[in-house]
Structures are given as C-alpha cells and as structure tokens.
Amino acid sequence: MKKMYLLLGLMTAVTVPSIGSAKLILDIPPLVVQKTDCTPYGCTQCYPGCPDPCVKCDPQCIAYPSCIAGPCYPTCADPCKPCTPTPTGGLNDTGITAKVGNTGQEDADYGRDKTVQDTVPSDGHAGFSFTKLDSNGTALAASATSWACVKDNVTGLMWEIQANPSERPWFNSDNSKNGGNAGNENGGANTESYAALANTNKLCGASSGWRLPTIKELLGIVKSSSTTLAVDQNYFSGMTANKFFWSATPYAADPASAWAVKFTTGSTFGLYYKTETSTISVILVRTAN
Amino acid sequence: MQIRIYFFVIALFFVAGSSQAQQQICKSTTIVASTNHLVGGSDGTVTDSKTKLMWKRCPEGFNYSSANNTCAAAAGTASLYTWSNALARPGVANATKFANYENWRLPNIKELQSIVEEQCYNPAINLTIFPSTSISSVWSNSPLPDASNAWYINFYFAEMLYGSLSSENLGVRLVRDMQ
Numbered sequence: 001m002k003k004m005y006l007l008l009g010l011m012t013a014v015t016v017p018s019i020g021s022a023k024l025i026l027d028i029p030p031l032v033v034q035k036t037d038c039t040p041y042g043c044t045q046c047y048p049g050c051p052d053p054c055v056k057c058d059p060q061c062i063a064y065p066s067c068i069a070g071p072c073y074p075t076c077a078d079p080c081k082p083c084t085p086t087p088t089g090g091l092n093d094t095g096i097t098a099k100v101g102n103t104g105q106e107d108a109d110y111g112r113d114k115t116v117q118d119t120v121p122s123d124g125h126a127g128f129s130f131t132k133l134d135s136n137g138t139a140l141a142a143s144a145t146s147w148a149c150v151k152d153n154v155t156g157l158m159w160e161i162q163a164n165p166s167e168r169p170w171f172n173s174d175n176s177k178n179g180g181n182a183g184n185e186n187g188g189a190n191t192e193s194y195a196a197l198a199n200t201n202k203l204c205g206a207s208s209g210w211r212l213p214t215i216k217e218l219l220g221i222v223k224s225s226s227t228t229l230a231v232d233q234n235y236f237s238g239m240t241a242n243k244f245f246w247s248a249t250p251y252a253a254d255p256a257s258a259w260a261v262k263f264t265t266g267s268t269f270g271l272y273y274k275t276e277t278s279t280i281s282v283i284l285v286r287t288a289n
Numbered sequence: 290m291q292i293r294i295y296f297f298v299i300a301l302f303f304v305a306g307s308s309q310a311q312q313q314i315c316k317s318t319t320i321v322a323s324t325n326h327l328v329g330g331s332d333g334t335v336t337d338s339k340t341k342l343m344w345k346r347c348p349e350g351f352n353y354s355s356a357n358n359t360c361a362a363a364a365g366t367a368s369l370y371t372w373s374n375a376l377a378r379p380g381v382a383n384a385t386k387f388a389n390y391e392n393w394r395l396p397n398i399k400e401l402q403s404i405v406e407e408q409c410y411n412p413a414i415n416l417t418i419f420p421s422t423s424i425s426s427v428w429s430n431s432p433l434p435d436a437s438n439a440w441y442i443n444f445y446f447a448e449m450l451y452g453s454l455s456s457e458n459l460g461v462r463l464v465r466d467m468q
Binding site: 090091092094099101103106107110177179180214216220222224227250252253255259270 | 315340399409411429439440
C-alpha cells in the first residue's frame with residue numbers, strides 16, 4: 001500500500017512541472033504588451049484599455065472610478081464594497097450569542113449573529129451592521145466621535161441620534177393611522193411636529209421621510225443580549241438606561257395608548273398613554289435611499 | 290342597503306374569528322395592518338416575502354385542515370411545553386419532513402414579533418393566516434442573559450414578556466429560513 005502511494009506521489013511530481021511550464025507560456029503575452037507601447041503614454045508601466053493607461057485597472061471595474069483597480073462588486077448597492085448580507089431578509093438578528101445548552105436549537109445557533117463572527121466589532125455588536133453619518137448624511141468611520149445619524153446596513157433604515165433625546169407626547173393627526181385617537185397636540189410640541197422639523201432642517205441631508213418608527217422597526221435595533229441597556233451604545237449613544245421610546249404604532253386595545261420600547265429591558269409594551277409629556281422619548285427613522 | 294352591508298361585514302368577521310366564544314377586535318380603518326403581506330398555503334405553511342421566513346400555520350400540538358382553514362388539537366400531542374421541550378419540537382417536524390422541509394426551528398424573539406398584527410387584539414394575529422387555537426403565549430428561542438428565562442409573546446395583546454425556562458408551559462410556533 002505504502003509503495004503505491006509513493007508511486008502516485010512520484011507520478012504527480014512528474015506531471016506538475018509540465019503543467020507549470022504550460023502556464024508560463026500563457027503568461028508571456030501581457031508582458032509583451034507592457035513592453036511595447038508605453039512610450040506614448042509617458043509612463044514606464046502602462047495598461048492599454050484602461051481609461052488612464054498609466055493607472056492599473058480591472059476591466060470589470062472600469063465603470064467604478066473609486067475602485068477601478070479592483071476588486072469591485074457590480075451587483076452590490078455600493079459596487080466598490082462587498083454586498084451587505086441580509087440573511088434574515090430585513091429583520092435584524094437579536095445580538096444574542098450566549099447559549100443555555102447545546103441543543104443546537106437556540107437563538108445563538110442561527111442567523112447573522114452566528115454567521116458574522118465579529119469578535120472585534122467593527123460595525124456594531126455581533127450581527128448588527130451600523131454606519132455613522134454626519135449632519136449631511138455622509139458616512140463616517142466607525143471611530144468617529146461625533147455623528148448625527150446611524151444607518152442600519154441590514155434593515156436599510158436611517159436613525160436619528162441625539163445626545164439628549166427629546167421627550168414629547170404622541171400625536172398623529174392622520175385618522176387612518178392613529179388608532180382613532182390623535183393623542184396630545186401639546187401646543188405644537190409633539191412627535192408629529194418633531195418629525196416635521198427634522199424634514200425642514202434636512203436632518204442628515206434628508207428633507208423628507210423622517211417619522212416615528214413602527215414598533216417592529218424600533219424593536220429591530222434592540223440588542224436582546226442585554227437586559228440592562230438593550231441597544232448598541234457605540235452607535236445609539238443617547239439611548240441611555242431608563243429611557244422609553246415611542247413607536248408610531250397605536251395600541252389596538254386602547255386608543256389612548258401607543259406602543260413603546262423600554263430600552264432598559266429591550267421589550268415592547270403598548271401601555272403608554274399618548275398624553276405623556278415626559279418619560280417617553282423620541283427617536284426618528286426614515287427609509288434610507 | 291347599509292344595514293345589509295353591515296350584516297355581511299359582521300358575518301365575515303364571525304367566520305374569520307372562528308367559532309370561539311371570544312371575539313377578536315381589529316381596528317382596520319385606524320391602524321395600518323403590518324402582516325397583510327403574509328400568504329397562507331394549503332400545505333399548512335405561511336410565506337413571508339419580507340422576512341423570507343416560512344411559518345407553520347398551526348402551533349405545535351395542532352393539525353392544519355385546509356378544507357375549513359382550522360387548527361385542530363392533535364390527539365396524543367401536547368400543546369404546552371417547557372422551554373427545553375419546546376426546543377425538541379423542531380426535531381419532530383424535521384424527522385417527519387413537515388411540508389417536505391427539514392430545517393424547522395423556533396423563531397427568535399424578533400422573528401416571533403414579526404407575525405404580530407398590531408391592528409388587532411384578542412388575539413393580535415391574522416386569524417385567516419394563523420387559525421384560532423387555545424394557545425396564547427408562544428416561546429421564542431431567545432434566552433435572557435441570566436440563562437434561566439426566555440422571551441415569549443402573549444398574543445392576546447402582544448406584549449413581549451419573559452418566563453422561567455423550567456416552570457413556564459407555553460405554546461410553540463415553528464419557522465424556517467426560505468433561503
């Protein structure tokens with residue numbers, strides 16, 4: 001048996017060089033091209049066929065100036081970056097990575113928290129992927145110390161960030177969406193006017209679309225692996241402990257109430273009276289372009 | 290004419306709400322529906338094109354009947370489970386290849402909340418898609434950091450709560466990734 005393996009090994013050793021030499025021959029033409037026509041371009045190394053023949057390009061990436069040398073990802077939203085995976089199809093994962101047992105059936109055994117091994121989080125805890133934005137909506141580095149909005153790369157939502165989130169009563173004048181109770185107009189200082197002001201002020205470069213999140217959207221940023229402060233503080237810096245945040249979703253069982261998320265525990269509750277002028281804070285969201 | 294229309298609407302409501310004594314309330318004209326894109330299949334599955342998740346139409350311990358769109362208690366099968374017994378239910382569905390799939394699992398808490406229909410309560414779920422049963426509270430597979438509780442949703446009002454892994458007995462809904 002051992003002898004046979006040895007023989008096979010020898011045969012492979014003999015074949016490999018011949019393949020190698022064939023490759024070598026194929027490699028020659030590009031070298032010839034480089035040697036010939038560079039003088040007209042005024043550079044020692046040239047790349048005919050590229051928009052600037054003195055700058056190396058990847059033929060597949062010619063359409064994307066900022067990553068013309070490659071690699072590029074033509075099917076992605078940003079063709080110069082790998083696509084953001086959406087394994088849960090628009091839902092954020094929970095952020096839970098700890099298991100109680102070894103059944104293979106727990107939260108931590110599935111989803112983006114498992115597939116994105118983010119031991120040194122570059123874009124948010126576990127499977128979360130956030131990008132900080134400045135007041136014009138321009139993307140900032142994760143290390144930025146000042147930012148105005150956060151884009152959620154998994155859900156595609158853009159969130160307002162405030163160091164001290166505003167506390168306002170819930171108000172929605174649209175009778176088809178307010179559960180049969182508009183809430184508390186509060187002399188113009190309410191959630192609806194707050195969202196309108198964000199549009200007027202072009203918060204993070206966006207002059208439309210700012211609104212209260214639905215309860216499902218608000219739950220999306222909850223980091224369920226913590227029950228003391230259930231949100232990624234590296235991005236949602238103003239959402240400190242003891243804060244409740246409004247959703248736009250009315251509470252079906254009681255027209256005077258709306259759903260809110262308690263970020264101390266990360267759970268949703270629908271028992272908050274729309275008339276509350278303090279206690280419950282506002283965070284705005286919009287669907288990013 | 291108006292009276293007739295009202296009667297028709299009430300009759301429809303009664304059929305949709307099944308024959309249970311308690312009646313679901315839906316605020317369909319003042320609250321935007323959040324789960325009306327769900328599509329129910331005659332094989333006992335529900336397809337969600339937004340989340341790319343597929344659900345079983347009935348909780349564990351119930352069998353789906355496409356003839357009358359109901360969930361009937363399955364003889365000899367429990368419908369309330371401790372958390373660890375809940376985590377064993379996907380194994381049963383996968384061994385029998387429910388709807389020809391072998392990747393059934395429990396939903397995490399956000400996935401479970403994605404089928405809450407906030408337009409309604411008693412229960413806060415689309416009863417045409419997920420027919421009425423005796424099950425109100427449903428486990429997620431998301432444990433709390435204390436490792437002795439897990440998140441669940443009581444679909445009567447749809448509040449998110451947590452309960453003891455060892456002592457709570459709750460319902461189970463299975464889900465699978467469609468990709």
